[in-house]
Amino acid sequence: MPTDSGPLSGIQVLDLSSYIAGPYACSLLADLGADVIKIEPHGGDTLRQYPSTLDSESRGFLGMNRSKRGLVLDLKQPEGLAALLRLVRTADVLVHNFRPSVPVRLGVAYEQLKPENPRLIYCALTGYGESGPLKDKAGYDQVLQSFTGICTFQGAPAAEPQSGQPEIVRGSVVDFYAASLLAYGVSSALYRRERTGEGQYVGLSLLGAALAMQSGRFVWARGEGADRDRDLRSGGISGLHPTGDGALYISANTPHFWRSLCTLIGLPELADNPKYDTVRKRAKCAAEIVPVIRNALLARTALDWEKVFGEQVPCCAVRPIEEMFDHPQVLAQGLVASMEHPRLGSYRGLRKPLKFSATPCPEPFAAPALGQHTDEILASAGYAADEIEKLRGLGVIPPRETN
Secondary structure, three states: OOOOOOOOOOOEEEEOOOOOHHHHHHHHHHHOOOEEEEEEOOOOOHHHHOOOOOOOOOHHHHHHOOOEEEEEOOOOOHHHHHHHHHHHOOOOEEEEOOOOOHHHHHOOOHHHHOOOOOOOEEEEEEOOOOOOOOOOOOOOHHHHHHHOOHHHHHHOOOOOOOOOOOOOOOOOHHHHHHHHHHHHHHHHHHHHHHHHOOOEEEEEEHHHHHHHOOOOOOOOOOOOOOOOOOOOOOOOOOEEEEOOEOEEEEOOOOHHHHHHHHHHOOOHHHHHOHHHOOHHHHHHOHHHHHHHHHHHHOOOEHHHHHHHHOOOOOEEEOOOHHHHHOOHHHHHOOOEEEEEEOOOEEEEEEOOOOOOOOOOOOOOOOOOOOOOOHHHHHHHOOOOHHHHHHHHHHOOOOOHHHO
């Protein structure tokens, strides 16, 4: 609910976006205290319909839409657009992820809304941007991974960066990075508005996010060929390795960590060998070194090696996410919250990923059921009870029993 805590308390955000990047960006703003109103069509955000092992609601939807109030509006009806415009007049931010041609058709383009509220921060998230030959194509995380080279690098062996089968990076990494960029852009625009009093248009694309997250690769010096290795992997030593039980991630790039690794697995002669005394040399000799190291790692389990290496070798046994809900480190950081959902009941999810000493963030609350706060939000926008019922009769908002 609207709160007076958090650095963005008092800021109202209208979230017209769907799927992952836009909605999660708005949840990040809600984490900071913004009052986020999620505005959905009658069918709801498409993410609600995605397969889920939860019966009453999509797990993904819950995770992307915490700490929002829910409103259902049919923006294709004049009365629905009028209701949105009434909200726009007092809102601070509007976020959508429509294709570039859609906002004008709906009557929600920046040029159409700016006269209603010149202070509005209007953020448009697109797949490929608002110009160019691909501007009207639908953009999705894994589509942009494939387009921008992420899949090529993910599937390539470290020693042969241009070979191997391409692979998708699971976890919607482009979407989540775009969400962070969007929240960063909106916050920056709000800061400027504090100084000038003026709102502005903020544009972001998944294409831009996918390239930005590869900034270390997205460098092409004059004279380089297209076959040059542009990956950041340091060779076959740093990475996942099998053990006697479970997989273990090891990072041993520095001389100190490399020597500690060799000593603790009982192979100090590797560290003494000048053939392997730099990370570049080890990368070139990965085919020689890795089998020897992996054979030594089979002597213990991944969890045992974690204890043996301690602080001397950066490492971690591979764990499932379920362990995070009760892991002492996660709990010590206060990152797990219990929330109540009107359909699902109690569930646990993320709590306060950022900490502020002067403006502590509010406690999270559950993602809304479809249209859960429709009447409440319209009433706060000045609609009388009979006007709300008229909208319901016109089909602009859903029947009361669905709220």
